[in-house]
Amino acid sequence: MDIHDLTRDLQVQNDSKIVMLVADGIGGLPVELGGPTELEAAATPNLDALASRGVQAASIPVLPGISPGSGPGHLGLFGYDPLQYKIGRGALEATGIGFELQENDVAIRCNFCTLDEQGNISDRRAGRISSEESVPLVEKLRAIEIPDIEIFVEPVKEYRFVVVFRGADLGDQIDDTDPQATGVPPLEPTANHPDSEKTVEVAKEFLRQARELLADQPKANFHTMRGFAAKPNLATYQEVYGLKAAAIAVYPMYKGLARLVGMDIIGQPQTLTEQVELLKEHWDDYDFFFVHFKYTDSTGEDGDFEGKQKRIEELDAAIPNIEALNPEVLLVTGDHSTPSYLRSHSWHPVPTLLVSDCCRPDGQTAFNESTCIHGGLGQLEAKYLMTLSLANAGRLGKYGA
Amino acid sequence: MDIHDLTRDLQVQNDSKIVMLVADGIGGLPVELGGPTELEAAATPNLDALASRGVQAASIPVLPGISPGSGPGHLGLFGYDPLQYKIGRGALEATGIGFELQENDVAIRCNFCTLDEQGNISDRRAGRISSEESVPLVEKLRAIEIPDIEIFVEPVKEYRFVVVFRGADLGDQIDDTDPQATGVPPLEPTANHPDSEKTVEVAKEFLRQARELLADQPKANFHTMRGFAAKPNLATYQEVYGLKAAAIAVYPMYKGLARLVGMDIIGQPQTLTEQVELLKEHWDDYDFFFVHFKYTDSTGEDGDFEGKQKRIEELDAAIPNIEALNPEVLLVTGDHSTPSYLRSHSWHPVPTLLVSDCCRPDGQTAFNESTCIHGGLGQLEAKYLMTLSLANAGRLGKYGA
Numbered sequence: 001m002d003i004h005d006l007t008r009d010l011q012v013q014n015d016s017k018i019v020m021l022v023a024d025g026i027g028g029l030p031v032e033l034g035g036p037t038e039l040e041a042a043a044t045p046n047l048d049a050l051a052s053r054g055v056q057a058a059s060i061p062v063l064p065g066i067s068p069g070s071g072p073g074h075l076g077l078f079g080y081d082p083l084q085y086k087i088g089r090g091a092l093e094a095t096g097i098g099f100e101l102q103e104n105d106v107a108i109r110c111n112f113c114t115l116d117e118q119g120n121i122s123d124r125r126a127g128r129i130s131s132e133e134s135v136p137l138v139e140k141l142r143a144i145e146i147p148d149i150e151i152f153v154e155p156v157k158e159y160r161f162v163v164v165f166r167g168a169d170l171g172d173q174i175d176d177t178d179p180q181a182t183g184v185p186p187l188e189p190t191a192n193h194p195d196s197e198k199t200v201e202v203a204k205e206f207l208r209q210a211r212e213l214l215a216d217q218p219k220a221n222f223h224t225m226r227g228f229a230a231k232p233n234l235a236t237y238q239e240v241y242g243l244k245a246a247a248i249a250v251y252p253m254y255k256g257l258a259r260l261v262g263m264d265i266i267g268q269p270q271t272l273t274e275q276v277e278l279l280k281e282h283w284d285d286y287d288f289f290f291v292h293f294k295y296t297d298s299t300g301e302d303g304d305f306e307g308k309q310k311r312i313e314e315l316d317a318a319i320p321n322i323e324a325l326n327p328e329v330l331l332v333t334g335d336h337s338t339p340s341y342l343r344s345h346s347w348h349p350v351p352t353l354l355v356s357d358c359c360r361p362d363g364q365t366a367f368n369e370s371t372c373i374h375g376g377l378g379q380l381e382a383k384y385l386m387t388l389s390l391a392n393a394g395r396l397g398k399y400g401a
Numbered sequence: 402m403d404i405h406d407l408t409r410d411l412q413v414q415n416d417s418k419i420v421m422l423v424a425d426g427i428g429g430l431p432v433e434l435g436g437p438t439e440l441e442a443a444a445t446p447n448l449d450a451l452a453s454r455g456v457q458a459a460s461i462p463v464l465p466g467i468s469p470g471s472g473p474g475h476l477g478l479f480g481y482d483p484l485q486y487k488i489g490r491g492a493l494e495a496t497g498i499g500f501e502l503q504e505n506d507v508a509i510r511c512n513f514c515t516l517d518e519q520g521n522i523s524d525r526r527a528g529r530i531s532s533e534e535s536v537p538l539v540e541k542l543r544a545i546e547i548p549d550i551e552i553f554v555e556p557v558k559e560y561r562f563v564v565v566f567r568g569a570d571l572g573d574q575i576d577d578t579d580p581q582a583t584g585v586p587p588l589e590p591t592a593n594h595p596d597s598e599k600t601v602e603v604a605k606e607f608l609r610q611a612r613e614l615l616a617d618q619p620k621a622n623f624h625t626m627r628g629f630a631a632k633p634n635l636a637t638y639q640e641v642y643g644l645k646a647a648a649i650a651v652y653p654m655y656k657g658l659a660r661l662v663g664m665d666i667i668g669q670p671q672t673l674t675e676q677v678e679l680l681k682e683h684w685d686d687y688d689f690f691f692v693h694f695k696y697t698d699s700t701g702e703d704g705d706f707e708g709k710q711k712r713i714e715e716l717d718a719a720i721p722n723i724e725a726l727n728p729e730v731l732l733v734t735g736d737h738s739t740p741s742y743l744r745s746h747s748w749h750p751v752p753t754l755l756v757s758d759c760c761r762p763d764g765q766t767a768f769n770e771s772t773c774i775h776g777g778l779g780q781l782e783a784k785y786l787m788t789l790s791l792a793n794a795g796r797l798g799k800y801g802a
Contacts, residue, residue: 029761033454037761062800064781065788066407072801082801083402092802341759345799347792348761349777373763379779 003079003387004240006399011242016328016393018243018288019279020385022077023315024070024254025297025338027350027369031305038296038305038340039351039368042312046319047332047353051367054330055359056375058349059382061336067347073335074257078290079241079386080234087260088172088229094162095256097154101231106170106199109227111178112137112159112220119185124178125159126220134159137220144209149202159220163206170230171196174203178224186224199228236262237288241390246282248275249292258290272314276321283325291322297345300338308340329392330355331385332367349379356392404480404788405641407800412643417729417794419644419689420680421786423478424716425471425655426698426739428751428770432706439697439706439741440752440769443713447720448733448754452768455731456760457776459750460783462737468748471497474736475658479691480642480787481635488661489573489630495563496657498555502632507571507600510628512579513538513560513621514587522583526560527621535560538621545610550603560621564607571631572597575604579625587625600629637663638689642791647683649676650693659691673715677722684726692723698746701739709741730793731756732786733768750780757793 028037061068062082071092072082087095090107101107112126112134126134138155141163145151150166173193177186189203203225214221237245239262246266247258255265264286267278275291282289293315299307322330333352336345351372362376373379377388390396429438462469463483472493473483488496491508502508513527513535539556542564546552551567574594578587590604604626615622638646640663647667648659656666667683670676676692683690694716700709723731734753737746752773763777774780778789791797 029759033762058777058779063404063407063788064778064785065790065792065797066411067792067797067799069799069801087801089802339759346759347789347797349779369761370764373777373779374775379781 002084003081003383004235007079007240007387007390007396010397010399011390012395012397013242014394016287016395017283017325018329018331018389018393019291019322019327020077020289020331020333020389021291021293021322023293023296023312023332023334025300025336025345026312026334027337027339027346027348028300028308029339029341029348031341037369038300038308039312040370041305042309042316044312044316044367046316047367048365050319050323050330050332050355051353051364051371053361054353054355055362055377056364056367056372057352057354057377057380058372058375059333059352059380059385060349061347061382065347067345068336069345070253070335071257073345074254076382077333077335077385078261079383080261081383085232085234087232089227090162090229091232093156093227094154094164095260096253097156097162098252098256099152099154099162099164100259101164102166103231104166104168104170106165106172106228106230108163108203108225110161110163110223110225112161112223113186114219115222121179121182121184121186123219124182124224129159129219131155131158134161134220137214137217140213141210143213144206146202146205151206163225165199165202167202170199170202172199172228172230174199174228176224176226177207178226186222189225232260234261238262241288241386242395243288244286245288245290246286247290247292248278249290250275251292251294254292254294263290272318276318279322280325296334297338300340301343303340303343305340328356328394329389331389333382333385349373350382352377352380352385354388354392359392403485404482404784405636408480408641408788408791408797411798411800412791413796413798414643415795417688417796418684418726419730419732419790419794420692420723420728421478421690421732421734421790422692422694422723424694424697424713424733424735426701426737426746427713427735428738428740428747428749429701429709430740430742430749432742438770439701439709440713441771442706443710443717445713445717445768447717448768449766451720451724451731451733451756452754452765452772454762455754455756456763456778457765457768457773458753458755458778458781459773459776460734460753460781460786461750462748462783466748468746469737470746471654471736472658474746475655477783478734478736478786479662480784481662482784486633486635488633490628491563491630492633494557494628495555495565496661497654498557498563499653499657500553500555500563500565501660502565503567504632505567505569505571507566507573507629507631509564509604509626511562511564511624511626513562513624515620516623520586522580522585522587524620525579525583525625530560530620532556532559535562535621538615538618541614542611544614545607547603547606552607564626566600566603568603570596571600571603573600573629573631575600575629577625577627578608579627587623590626633661635662639663642689642787643796644689645687646689646691647687648691648693649679650691651676652693652695655693655695664691673719677719680723681726697735698739701741702744704741704744706741729757729795730790732790734783734786750774751783753778753781753786755789755793760793
């Protein structure tokens with residue numbers, strides 16, 4: 001069952017506003033037995049006050065025990081079942097650098113690599129060359145021309161870059177050319193499906209020209225291709241929810257993910273304050289706003305408990321300015337937990353708070369990992385947060401008579 | 402979606418140890434309103450101390466309201482969705498007596514029965530003859546020979562025994578021959594699928610010879626055949642989780658269930674103390690240990706509240722010796738509840754406790770039916786306990802980028 005079959009049928013139009021404030025990786029862990037998590041250690045008077053009016057959930061990003069990447073984490077929050085809808089690696093990489101994928105595109109993650117004199121890979125990452133060294137090489141590859149194919153070559157970071165082929169009849173069912181080993185030659189692109197034969201020919205020609213262009217390089221004298229992926233076929237927020245939606249994010253990855261579900265991208269904010277300003281400016285233009293706060297995740301990944309705590313306090317300070325806009329539904333959540341103790345995304349349920357005039361408050365007076373497990377929404381798969389938000393906004397009609 | 406598609410992709414190797422301590426049927430009920438359950442009445446200082454470091458769940462064996470047998474109960478704990486994976490009745494009966502099923506086997510539950518002079522069944526259980534009476538008859542049936550088929554005839558208990566046919570091309574889609582009524586003749590074996598025609602012929606020949614061999618018996622002069630079942634096709638722990646797994650159990654049924662998912666069976670322990678000794682001895686040999694404690698179930702089935710309480714205290718006393726081994730993950734759970742009040746397996750959520758250094762403790766300081774419903778893992782289908790255990794052991798990578 002696709003939840004969107006329900007939301008397509010039941011969606012109702014009104015003037016309500018929904019704000020989804022995503023504190024990336026907000027969930028955490030204590031670093032000592034009986035100690036607080038980052039969120040519990042932080043002073044969050046505004047979130048706690050909000051908790052008294054709201055209802056909490058311990059939100060499960062995918063399934064118990066499964067730690068999601070940013071792609072599946074956000075698809076879940078957006079109400080697209082992350083086990084059903086997938087974003088191919090190449091498409092996610094392109095999305096992450098702000099490349100706007102179109103219907104006829106196939107995106108590919110590429111690594112510069114080093115070939116020895118026999119043509120075998122001696123370094124799968126070309127000595128991890130810096131961005132300074134790789135960007136000119138990426139630009140060099142832009143000279144490659146293939147008839148009837150538009151080609152984009154974009155730097156990512158260090159030895160990584162993205163290639164996008166744009167043209168008719170390009171399938172994406174193609175194996176990686178990275179043999180995941182050294183001392184052997186790169187693999188030839190091979191199609192897993194007849195629809196992808198044309199892409200194989202294009203990729204082979206690209207690799208042939210690239211080998212010539214890079215031949216005189218000491219380290220990055222070739223590259224591999226991985227994660228061939230077309231633009232994922234995701235129905236838009238307008239279609240599945242009847243929502244005109246906007247994303248206010250600092251980082252390209254989150255703008256890209258929002259764009260994949262049909263959200264407009266607003267402005268080029270650099271801080272949360274600027275994000276809230278943009279929210280205010282565009283308040284009348286949209287029904288739904290996705291506001292993404294990155295730093296609760298990046299501090300967690302750095303293992304910086306106090307840094308994460310401070311970033312949570314920064315988030316808390318922004319709450320009154322969002323509340324002042326009187327959204328019908330304010331949802332505060334994260335796409336996953338990023339405990340500084342683990343320095344990585346984790347599977348732990350995410351503290352989640354939904355506030356509306358009809359949310360049935362659960363008596364909690366604080367907002368954190370300990371309170372959310374006693375919240376009125378229980379343990380909840382993240383994919384249901386959109387149906388709950390729509391319901392609380394009066395935007396979902398009755399199912400069945 | 403099969404969870405194992407995820408765990409196959411995401412499994413990570415490390416040196417961690419996971420111990421799953423299954424107290425069979427541990428969940429109970431109060432016998433009077435406001436009274437304690439067996440687990441609440443028991444003195445469990447070690448489990449309670451563990452609770453302070455762990456996170457609890459109210460584990461749902463199959464689905465709310467569904468009371469599982471031992472087969473589905475354990476499949477759930479092992480992370481094999483008990484609604485998706487099934488162990489046929491004959492295969493479970495063979496497993497329960499310690500018979501090691503092979504790929505070419507079909508196992509059949511048989512009941513001795515009494516036929517009257519017209520060949521109609523007058524007693525479907527042959528007067529419930531004792532094991533003393535039936536074992537010689539089972540041995541008599543071992544004289545049966547069928548070309549190209551290896552035949553095993555094994556006693557179970559009283560009027561029950563198991564027949565296993567071993568040979569090529571034996572399907573198991575065959576109807577029971579027990580008409581579930583007296584005054585009518587046994588049914589002929591009938592195939593539901595063309596693949597099972599050969600087994601039908603084998604079964605008919607077996608029944609023909611059995612009728613001759615038993616003809617002079619006063620009570621058990623024939624037998625019925627039920628639950629034809631091949632060895633269930635379950636991928637191994639090694640394959641789906643990357644775990645080298647061992648089972649330490651007293652009873653054949655639980656050894657058999659563990660063997661079906663590829664666990665090694667360690668030793669021939671007779672007591673929990675011996676089981677914990679074996680755990681210690683083999684600590685370096687395996688990644689995962691399934692330790693099965695039977696008596697919380699058998700006392701429950703006897704309606705023996707105090708007996709179950711004492712068995713729980715015996716379990717509690719074993720905890721420090723398990724903790725002393727410092728497993729990265731210690732999971733204490735049951736395959737279902739067996740309230741002495743009901744004298745049977747039940748559907749009630751099972752108190753479940755997971756302890757690891759990154760489990761996010763939930764503030765509970767005791768372990769029982771009343772605390773588990775406020776646990777940090779919420780109400781949880783048992784099939785997710787393995788993904789959670791793997792995650793807590795650092796053995797699951799990130800899903801998606």
